Amino acid sequence: MTKDIKFDFSRRGLLKAGAGAGLVAATPSIFMKNAWAEEFRNNPGNASEIKLGFNVPQTGPYSEEGKDELRAFKLAVKHLNGEGDGGMLNTFKPSALKGNGVLGKKVTYATGDTQTKSDAARASAKRLIEKEQVLMISGGSSSGVAVAVQSLCQEEGVVFMAGLTHSNDTTGKDKRRYGFRHFFNAYMSGRALGPVLEKEYGKERRAYHLTADYTWGWTQEESIKNTTEELGWDTVATVRTPVGAGDFSQYITPVLNSGADVLILNHYGKDMINSLSQAVQFGLREKQANGKNFEIVVPLFSRLMAQGAGDAIKGILGTTNWNWSLQDEGSQAFVKSFGAEYGAPPSMAAHTCYVQTLLYANACEMAGTFYPPEVIKSLEGFEFDGMGNGPTLYRAEDHQCFKDVLVVRGNENPTSQFDLLKVVEQTPRAQVEYDWKIFGGELGPYKV
Amino acid sequence: MDAIFLQILNGLDKGAAYALIALGLTLVFGTLGIVNFAHGALFMMGAFCAVTFNKLLMLSTKVEDKSVTLFKAYKEQPYLEIWFPDAGPILLDYAVPLSILMAIPVMILIGYVMERGLIKHFYKRPHAEQILVTFGLAIVLQEVIKAVFGANPIPQTAPDILAGSANVGAWFGMGENVVYPWWRLVYLLFSGLIIFAVFSFLQFTTYGMVVRAGMRDRETVGLLGINIERRFTIVFAMATVVAGLAGVMYTPILPPDYHMGMDFLVLSFVVVVVGGMGSLGGAVLAGFLLGIVQSFASMTEVKAILPGIDQIIIYLVAVIILLVLPRGLMGRAGVMDD
Numbered sequence: 203m204t205k206d207i208k209f210d211f212s213r214r215g216l217l218k219a220g221a222g223a224g225l226v227a228a229t230p231s232i233f234m235k236n237a238w239a240e241e242f243r244n245n246p247g248n249a250s251e252i253k254l255g256f257n258v259p260q261t262g263p264y265s266e267e268g269k270d271e272l273r274a275f276k277l278a279v280k281h282l283n284g285e286g287d288g289g290m291l292n293t294f295k296p297s298a299l300k301g302n303g304v305l306g307k308k309v310t311y312a313t314g315d316t317q318t319k320s321d322a323a324r325a326s327a328k329r330l331i332e333k334e335q336v337l338m339i340s341g342g343s344s345s346g347v348a349v350a351v352q353s354l355c356q357e358e359g360v361v362f363m364a365g366l367t368h369s370n371d372t373t374g375k376d377k378r379r380y381g382f383r384h385f386f387n388a389y390m391s392g393r394a395l396g397p398v399l400e401k402e403y404g405k406e407r408r409a410y411h412l413t414a415d416y417t418w419g420w421t422q423e424e425s426i427k428n429t430t431e432e433l434g435w436d437t438v439a440t441v442r443t444p445v446g447a448g449d450f451s452q453y454i455t456p457v458l459n460s461g462a463d464v465l466i467l468n469h470y471g472k473d474m475i476n477s478l479s480q481a482v483q484f485g486l487r488e489k490q491a492n493g494k495n496f497e498i499v500v501p502l503f504s505r506l507m508a509q510g511a512g513d514a515i516k517g518i519l520g521t522t523n524w525n526w527s528l529q530d531e532g533s534q535a536f537v538k539s540f541g542a543e544y545g546a547p548p549s550m551a552a553h554t555c556y557v558q559t560l561l562y563a564n565a566c567e568m569a570g571t572f573y574p575p576e577v578i579k580s581l582e583g584f585e586f587d588g589m590g591n592g593p594t595l596y597r598a599e600d601h602q603c604f605k606d607v608l609v610v611r612g613n614e615n616p617t618s619q620f621d622l623l624k625v626v627e628q629t630p631r632a633q634v635e636y637d638w639k640i641f642g643g644e645l646g647p648y649k650v
Numbered sequence: 651m652d653a654i655f656l657q658i659l660n661g662l663d664k665g666a667a668y669a670l671i672a673l674g675l676t677l678v679f680g681t682l683g684i685v686n687f688a689h690g691a692l693f694m695m696g697a698f699c700a701v702t703f704n705k706l707l708m709l710s711t712k713v714e715d716k717s718v719t720l721f722k723a724y725k726e727q728p729y730l731e732i733w734f735p736d737a738g739p740i741l742l743d744y745a746v747p748l749s750i751l752m753a754i755p756v757m758i759l760i761g762y763v764m765e766r767g768l769i770k771h772f773y774k775r776p777h778a779e780q781i782l783v784t785f786g787l788a789i790v791l792q793e794v795i796k797a798v799f800g801a802n803p804i805p806q807t808a809p810d811i812l813a814g815s816a817n818v819g820a821w822f823g824m825g826e827n828v829v830y831p832w833w834r835l836v837y838l839l840f841s842g843l844i845i846f847a848v849f850s851f852l853q854f855t856t857y858g859m860v861v862r863a864g865m866r867d868r869e870t871v872g873l874l875g876i877n878i879e880r881r882f883t884i885v886f887a888m889a890t891v892v893a894g895l896a897g898v899m900y901t902p903i904l905p906p907d908y909h910m911g912m913d914f915l916v917l918s919f920v921v922v923v924v925g926g927m928g929s930l931g932g933a934v935l936a937g938f939l940l941g942i943v944q945s946f947a948s949m950t951e952v953k954a955i956l957p958g959i960d961q962i963i964i965y966l967v968a969v970i971i972l973l974v975l976p977r978g979l980m981g982r983a984g985v986m987d988d
Contacts, residue, residue: 261801439950444961448803448904448913451663451834452948452960455656458827460950472803476905483831485815510805534720541721618717619725 242573243359244335251308252572254279254559255336257327257351258365262318262446264343264471266506267551271341271365272313273544274552278559281539282309289539293532293588294560298567305566316342318445318471320350327351331358337572338363340558343471343551345369345418352381359650361574363558366523366551368470368502369418370425373602374641376417379648380574382581382596384554384561384603388422389636391501391521392429394607394629398519403464403497405434410462412453412477414469415442422468426501430466438462443469443477450477454484463491465498474500475510482514503610506549508622515612515622522608523550524590525623533590547620557589561596575648592631600638601645607634652825657945659818663834663903665941666841670896671914672921672933673848674889680865680928681882684769685777687784690915691791692760692890696897697906698795699756701804703749707742743809746902753898754891761890765883788911796908803905808833833902840899844892845934851888852930861885865928920968926981936979940964 246252256275259268280286284301291299303309312334314326323342330336331354339355340363342348348367355362356378364372364383368391373383409430413419419442427437438460443453454477457465465486469477481487481498489496500507503520526537526547536556540548548556561581569576582598591605610623671693678686710726730738741748768787772780807813812832819828852858864871864878871878897906904910921940925932946952947963959966971979 265802441950441953449664451831451903452657452660452945455660456653456948456950458656458829459653459825472905475805480831483813483815483833485829489827512807538720541718541723545721545723547718547720618723619715620718620723 244331244337246307246337246572249307251310252304253334253336254309254311254562255314255327255330255334255339256311256341256555257314257316257323257330257339258341258555259318259343259347260313260315262316264318264366266510267343267366267471267504267549268316268318268341270506270549270552271343271555274540274548274554274556275311275313275341275559277540277543278556279309279311282560282563286543287535287539290532290536290556290560290589293535294564294586295588296586297564297588299560299564300567304563305570305572309563312336316344316347316351318344318347320344320346323347324350324354327354328358331355331360336360338562340562341365341555342367344416345372345421346416348372348381348383349376349417352376352378356380356646356650359574361562361577363562365555365558367418368422370421370641371417371643373600373643374421375643377600377643377645379578379601379645380650382558382561382601382603384558384596386521386523386605386607386634387602388418388425388501389641390607390634391422392425393634393636394521394609394627395426395499395501395519396429396433397629398609398627399430399499400433402519403494407433407435407464407494407497408438408462408492409435409464409466409499410438410457410460411440411466411468412450412457413440413442414445414473416445418470419468422501423466426466426468426499435464443473445473447473448476450480451484453477454481454486457481457486458484458489461491463494463496465496467498467500468502469500470502470504471507472510474507478511478518479514487514503612503623504550505547505620505622506551508612511612516614518612519626520610522610522623524553525550525608525610525625526620527623527625528590528608530588530590530592532588536590553590560589561586578648591628595631597638599645600641600643602638604631604635606631652819652828653949655818655822655824655828656830657949658942659830659834659838661942661945662938663838663941664945665938666838667896667900667914667937668918668921668941669934669937670841670844671893671918672925672937673845673930674893675918675922676925676928676930676933677848677889677892678886679922680930681861681885682765682769682773684772685780685784686769687781687915688764688788688791689784689889689893690911690913690918691788692757692893692911693897693900693914694795694906694908694911695760695791696753696757696894697901697910698799698897699753699894700746700749700806700898700901701799701906703752704745704806707745746806746808746898749898750895753894757891757894758887760894761887762883764890765886769886770879770883788915792908792911799908801908803907805905806901808836808902812836837899837903841896844895848888848892849930857881917964920964924968924971924978926978928982929978929980932978932980939979940967943967 258271259265281289281291314330316323327339338361342365345367348364352362362381370387370389411423413423467477486496500520503522508515537547565577565580568580584596587593594605607629608625609627611626613622613624675689678684708728710728712724713727715723715725815829815831818830819825921936925936948960
């Protein structure tokens with residue numbers, strides 16, 4: 203049995219349809235902001251809530267940072283939803299955030315454990331994207347993890363607001379259109395630390411590097427080595443150590459007879475706590491070499507690490523992305539808010555994650571949509587202030603953030619249990635800026 | 651020369667831990683015929699005895715930290731310091747060595763319960779089944795510790811008096827660069843004492859003689875009217891205590907976490923196999939030997955020629971030794987030959 207299909211167009215009907223189509227075509231784009239509603243991953247559509255994915259190391263050598271990152275994320279969500287004292291929402295400018303969620307939708311979150319391992323972090327991020335249907339992924343405390351998750355996010359079309367990642371590669375050869383880094387990098391640490399090292403330790407030094415054997419360690423070693431060699435220092439040896447080695451004694455004993463007078467520890471988290479404590483146990487701080495006091499330098503420092511290392515950290519120079527002792531309005535507002543919530547000041551990892559969450563939310567508000575290519579365009583080249591470290595730029599060409607870098611020293615006379623790092627110098631942003639082309643890489647497409 | 655001497659010290663230090671764990675493993679295998687994959691977990695349990703003891707001593711009250719002005723902050727003040735202002739800090743300082751007092755009865759209890767409750771049912775079962783059940787037990791113990799103490803390492807500190815390093819070079823007329831941390835020297839000495847005590851017990855006591863006889867021929871000893879099973883239970887508890895004490899004293903060197911037993915277990919099995927299954931002397935010898943080899947492989951000069959060799963050297967040496975001496979360094983004929 204067949205049914206006859208009959209096309210019955212009247213002249214009036216045709217005119218009505220034509221007028222309707224013309225009206226749609228002529229509608230200003232402001233009324234069409236959800237026109238790509240079905241075209242992107244985890245589009246919340248008409249839902250009243252959106253979900254963000256916080257992928258942090260809850261286990262593994264960087265888990266202390268992970269815990270603090272999670273605290274910061276939770277606080278950021280609270281502030282975005284208009285709860286609490288608002289923290290940096292009150293100081294961040296220019297800001298489109300209203301404290302009513304993002305684009306009127308309440309912010310919720312799901313968490314994952316990166317385990318400080320790239321494969322586990324990728325699997326966890328995949329779960330957050332596919333099962334939890336998150337709109338954005340943030341967090342992490344390792345460059346290996348950041349590079350792996352960033353690449354996944356590019357494939358999946360989900361924005362990645364990196365947590366603690368210091369390798370030059372993250373916004374260099376491994377940069378991605380969907381990945382953004384607020385944290386500084388190893389090159390910037392070198393630029394900031396160089397003049398202070400010269401001033402404190404002179405131009406004739408012999409340095410021995412112990413380096414965590416993965417992307418971050420390699421690039422930090424390279425950056426610091428280049429900086430110190432420019433100062434006139436010799437590099438005696440660069441030795442790679444496995445991540446999570448625990449006992450570094452077999453790597454530290456060769457330093458004693460190497461002829462070096464500076465040990466540079468390119469380690470982070472518990473690795474740094476262990477290697478620094480063990481270096482001190484081996485008497486390196488009391489040692490004299492080449493007629494000078496033996497010195498230890500930790501190019502990347504954090505207060506949490508300083509806490510774990512105890513007295514071993516006193517007097518040691520390094521750099522940090524942010525410190526709770528900063529006196530600017532934004533930093534103070536954040537410390538007050540975080541301290542009231544958790545009874546301790548935030549770490550630099552917490553600061554980065556909090557800021558990244560606010561920046562993503564603000565970019566969505568500015569774009570008027572959650573559609574990732576438009577959110578990315580809002581973040582690219584975005585200049586802001588009121589979030590610590592002075593005026594800050596998210597450079598469009600490589601998605602690297604530029605702001606002042608802090609050179610710090612382990613505080614020898616702390617005034618409180620948290621006063622562990624003393625800011626020696628706030629290196630101006632201009633001094634750490636560089637041509638984005640030196641690290642290569644391609645951002646990739648907006649639309650995936 | 652100085653560098654070589656330091657690497658030997660490092661190797662002995664590492665080897666001491668391997669030797670202590672391998673000694674317990676061999677003792678259990680030699681007496682009970684059990685391949686105990688939970689032995690690494692016992693090392694970890696010992697380390698967590700030190701953590702628990704420290705936590706008990708550190709039971710604190712919260713007092714407001716007035717030096718923080720931006721928000722209300724609190725700091726912990728141990729009751730011990732409040733109640734005993736003079737003796738309290740000293741007790742806290744010596745928490746790790748004092749925790750041995752707690753570790754010995756706890757480890758004996760764990761060993762007894764483990765042997766009577768589980769291991770004895772697998773005496774006559776194939777080695778593959780023993781491995782499966784003890785490995786399963788190790789995972790259970792690991793997860794229990796993870797659930798109670800969390801996944802992160804918990805640093806333990808050596809007493810202040812042993813926190814620095816000794817000028818070992820001056821003792822042997824070497825350069826001033828030959829320094830070594832006091833606590834690591836203490837660990838080495840402690841390991842030597844434990845090994846000596848175990849060997850002396852087996853060699854010079856009647857009890858030990860019966861155990862050795864039982865290791866050779868269990869049936870004949872049984873026919874003489876001796877309850878060899880009970881003695882073996884005690885030997886199992888002894889092996890447990892050795893692993894536990896090795897763990898306790900290792901905590902200032904490596905902050906303990908729930909996984910530390912597994913990290914040592916694999917290497918310790920390699921040590922046992924290289925030493926020769928069932929040979930106590932072999933286990934100790936192989937422990938120190940492999941520790942030293944691993945330490946030398948970490949030297950910059952060696953790694954410059956063979957990058958990454960420090961990660962595989964133990965297995966490489968094991969393969970070579972087993973190719974040349976299939977029963978290991980001091981293995982006896984007839985042990986695990988089938």
